[in-house]
Amino acid sequence: MALLKSGWVWRQTSVLKRWKLNWCDIWIDGSLVFYKTESRQDFQHRVNLKIACVDVRTGLECGDVNPPETNPKENLIVILLRDGSTVNMCANSEDDAIAWKLTLLETRRNPVFTYDPYDDYYQAVPLNGHTVYFTPGPGTHHHVVVQRDPFDGVAENLALGLLAGMAAGAAMRSFLWMPVFFC
DSSP: OOEEEEEEEEEEOTTTOOEEEEEEEEETTSEEEEESSTTSOSEEEEEEHHHHEEEEEEGGGGTTOOOOTTSOGGGEEEEEETTSOEEEEEOSSHHHHHHHHHHHHHHHHOOEEEEETTTTEEEEOOTTOOOOOOOOSTTSOOOEEEEOOTTTTHHHHHHHHHHHHHHHHHHHHHHHTHHHHHO
């Protein structure tokens, strides 16, 4: 499975509202995972962005969330979830907060597909699956991650819409001459 972004961030706990420094990973399948250490052994919290995330806000968009005492409000990141709860994070700088936001939004938006060149077949990666492997070398299956462009199929729909509009216009034009023939 491919890692999109990782680093140290402050995370606010949900019950006591204390800020804790956690190692954070964003995986290509949409998992946002928090660990105690950089070694990724002490799992703390996991959020599936593709299912649960509604919006991501940074800086002054975060409203009444207060950052840790050493960080300004511009470093805040708030992830709004479908159940009404939030995941509050604080980055090390404003630029880092914007980079986290863009990665979170990109992860939430893009579906992930794997391509098997031997079968010439695309397969969607399940939301909770960890099945993407990059295995180079002879004699092994090679899987390549392909992200679908959100604008795929727009040209076909546009052409079909134009064709339907022309057909409707031709039909309407013939109906406009009807009153002339009956007079």
